[in-house]
Amino acid sequence: MQHTKKPPYSLLFIFGGSGDLNYRKLIPALFNLYVDQRMPDRFAIYGIGRSEYTNDRYRDHLLKGIKEFSRRKDKGDGAWETFAKNVSYLQFDASDASCYTQITDCITAKEKEFGVTPIVIFYLAVAPQLVPVIAKNLQQLPSCFQRESTRIVVEKPFGHDLQSAHELNLLLSNIFEEEQIYRIDHYLGKETVQNILAFRFANALFEPIWNRNYIDHIQITASETVGVDGRGDYYEGSGALRDMVQNHILQLLCMIAMEPPLSFDANEIRNKKTDVLNAIRKITRESVHGFAVRGQYAGGWMMGKQVKSYRQEDKVAPQSGVETFAAVKFYIDNWRWQDVPFYVRTGKRMNSKATAISVVFRPAPVFSFPQEAAETWRSNRIIFSITPEADIRLRFQAKRPGTAMTLNPVNMMFKYKDEYEVAEPEAYETLLLDVMEGDATLFMRSDQVEASWKVIMPIIEAWQSRPPIDFPNYSPGSWGPEDSEALIARDGHNWITLPLAGKDESNQ
Structure with missing residues (x-):
C-alpha cells in the first residue's frame, strides 16, 4: 500500500525480542521503514525477552541481523546509529505478571517526553502457548483500556484447531476490542498479493471474465x-x-x-x-x-x-x-x-x-483454424508469481512468422523490478x-x-x-x-x- 504520511508517534513492545523472528524480520523491516522515512517522527522499540542483554549488547546483536537480512543493509552503519538510539531491551519473564510494571513505566516516561499519548503496540512474536499468558498479563496495564491508541499483534498459528482458535478469540475479545487486534499473516503484505486486487478491480479487461x-x-x-x-x-x-x-x-x-x-x-x-x-x-x-x-x-x-x-x-x-x-x-x-x-x-x-x-481459462473454439494450426494450442492463463520473483504473466495465442497459419502460445510479462526503480518493500x-x-x-x-x-x-x-x-x-x-x-x-x-x-x- 502507498503511504503518503508518517504514522503517529508510536511505542512498540516486541515480546520475543531476543528471538529469531525479531532478529530476521521485524527489526530489519522497522529499520528499512526508518531509512525510507516511513517511521514516525518520534518512536521507541522495546525488545522483551528472558535472555541477558544490556541495551548496547542488544543493539549490537540486532545490527548483525540488519547486515544479513535488511534490504537496506548498505545503510547499516550510519543510519543504524540514530535508529538504535530508539531501541531498548527489557529483560523479564512474560509469565511473571509483576514484571509488566516495566512496560507501564516506559509508556509513562515516553508520554511525558513526547508530550502526547503515543500509539502503543504489543507484538507477540512468541510461541503460541505464550499468547494467552501474555494477553492476560497485559490486561492489568492502564494502556490496554485506551481503545484508540493500543493495539496487539498476534502471529500465526492462531490456534491449533477450530476450538482453540475460538477460545483464543474469546480470550482476546474479553481484553481488547476487535479493532485493536491484528492477526498477522505476512503473505498478505507481499506486493504481488496486494496487486491481485488492483489487477482484478482496476482493469475493465479482466473482471467481466473472472467467473465460471x-x-x-x-x-x-x-x-x-x-x-x-x-x-x-x-x-x-x-x-x-x-x-x-x-x-x-x-x-x-x-x-x-x-x-x-x-x-x-x-x-x-x-x-x-x-x-x-x-x-x-x-x-x-x-x-x-x-x-x-x-x-x-x-x-x-x-x-x-x-x-x-x-x-x-x-x-x-x-x-x-x-x-x-x-x-x-x-x-x-x-x-x-x-x-x-x-x-x-x-x-x-x-x-x-x-x-x-x-x-x-476455458479453451477457445478451434474450428476457425486449420487442424495443423491448432496442434500447439494452449489455454489462455494468468499466473501471479509471488516468490521468488514478483511478476504477472499472461499467456495467449499468436501466429508464428511465416507463410503458414501456425499458432503458438506466447507470454506477456509484467515484472516489478523491470517496471519500477523503487525497491519492493x-x-x-x-x-x-x-x-x-x-x-x-x-x-x-x-x-x-x-x-x-x-x-x-x-x-x-x-x-x-x-x-x-x-x-x-x-x-x-x-x-x-x-x-x-x-x-x-x-x-x-x-x-x-x-x-x-x-x-x-x-x-x-
Missing part, C-alpha cells in the same frame, strides 16, 4: 526446497495443512475469488473474504480421500547434497505421521465460482521454492506500517480465522483417524507424492510447474 463462464480452474502452489530447518518440534504439532493451507493459501484463494468490494474500507474487504470462506464447499470426513492428499519427504539427494528424511530430522518422532506436503481440491458454491475447482498444494523439500497462483514493512497507522485491511478478523479452520477441520479429523501407511512417499527435489498428480489428473488437468522453476512454460 470463462475460467476453467485455478491452481495455487506454495513450495519450499528446505526441510523443517531445525523446527521439528513445532512441525510435529502442525504439519503442512495447519502451517500453510489454513492461513496463507486460503488467504490467497480469498484474494482471487472475492467479490468486488464497495470500498477499500478494512471491514468491507474482510467481509468479502469471509464470504468466500463461508461459501467453500464443506468436505465430509468420509470423502476426504477424494479431495485431499498428504505426503512426507524421504531422505536422498537434492541439489547435490544428501538430505535427511523428515523422520530423521531433529525433534521428530521416528514413525511420525505428520504431513510435510498437502494438496486439496476446493469448490466455492456461489454464482461466480460454481463447479470451478481450486487446486492448492504446498510442501517442503520440493523441486523449487516458489509461490504462484495460476488462473486457467518487505511484507513485514507494509504490515508494521499498517499497524502503526491503524489500517486493518490486510489482517484477519476473528470470524475469518474461525471460518478458515472450519474449512480444513474435516481433513484434519480424517487424517488423524486414519494414520498414513505409506510415509515417506515422495523424494526430495520432486513435486510431491504421485497421489497429488492423480488428484488433479482425474479432472483432466496437470499441475503447472515449469514457470515456478523459472523456465519457459509455453509448452504446458
Whole structure:
C-alpha cells in the first residue's frame, strides 16, 4: 500500500525480542521503514525477552541481523546509529505478571517526553502457548483500556484447531476490542498479493471474465526446497495443512475469488473474504480421500547434497505421521465460482521454492483454424508469481512468422523490478506500517480465522483417524507424492510447474 504520511508517534513492545523472528524480520523491516522515512517522527522499540542483554549488547546483536537480512543493509552503519538510539531491551519473564510494571513505566516516561499519548503496540512474536499468558498479563496495564491508541499483534498459528482458535478469540475479545487486534499473516503484505486486487478491480479487461463462464480452474502452489530447518518440534504439532493451507493459501484463494468490494474500507474487504470462506464447499470426513492428499519427504539427494528424511530430522518422532506436503481440491458454491475447482498444494523439500497462483481459462473454439494450426494450442492463463520473483504473466495465442497459419502460445510479462526503480518493500514493512497507522485491511478478523479452520477441520479429523501407511512417499527435489498428480489428473488437468522453476512454460 502507498503511504503518503508518517504514522503517529508510536511505542512498540516486541515480546520475543531476543528471538529469531525479531532478529530476521521485524527489526530489519522497522529499520528499512526508518531509512525510507516511513517511521514516525518520534518512536521507541522495546525488545522483551528472558535472555541477558544490556541495551548496547542488544543493539549490537540486532545490527548483525540488519547486515544479513535488511534490504537496506548498505545503510547499516550510519543510519543504524540514530535508529538504535530508539531501541531498548527489557529483560523479564512474560509469565511473571509483576514484571509488566516495566512496560507501564516506559509508556509513562515516553508520554511525558513526547508530550502526547503515543500509539502503543504489543507484538507477540512468541510461541503460541505464550499468547494467552501474555494477553492476560497485559490486561492489568492502564494502556490496554485506551481503545484508540493500543493495539496487539498476534502471529500465526492462531490456534491449533477450530476450538482453540475460538477460545483464543474469546480470550482476546474479553481484553481488547476487535479493532485493536491484528492477526498477522505476512503473505498478505507481499506486493504481488496486494496487486491481485488492483489487477482484478482496476482493469475493465479482466473482471467481466473472472467467473465460471470463462475460467476453467485455478491452481495455487506454495513450495519450499528446505526441510523443517531445525523446527521439528513445532512441525510435529502442525504439519503442512495447519502451517500453510489454513492461513496463507486460503488467504490467497480469498484474494482471487472475492467479490468486488464497495470500498477499500478494512471491514468491507474482510467481509468479502469471509464470504468466500463461508461459501467453500464443506468436505465430509468420509470423502476426504477424494479431495485431499498428504505426503512426507524421504531422505536422498537434492541439489547435490544428501538430505535427511523428515523422520530423521531433529525433534521428530521416528514413525511420525505428520504431513510435510498437502494438496486439496476446493469448490466455492456461489454464482461466480460454481463447479470451478481450486487446486492448492504446498510442501517442503520440493523441486523449487516458489509461490504462484495460476488462473486457467476455458479453451477457445478451434474450428476457425486449420487442424495443423491448432496442434500447439494452449489455454489462455494468468499466473501471479509471488516468490521468488514478483511478476504477472499472461499467456495467449499468436501466429508464428511465416507463410503458414501456425499458432503458438506466447507470454506477456509484467515484472516489478523491470517496471519500477523503487525497491519492493518487505511484507513485514507494509504490515508494521499498517499497524502503526491503524489500517486493518490486510489482517484477519476473528470470524475469518474461525471460518478458515472450519474449512480444513474435516481433513484434519480424517487424517488423524486414519494414520498414513505409506510415509515417506515422495523424494526430495520432486513435486510431491504421485497421489497429488492423480488428484488433479482425474479432472483432466496437470499441475503447472515449469514457470515456478523459472523456465519457459509455453509448452504446458
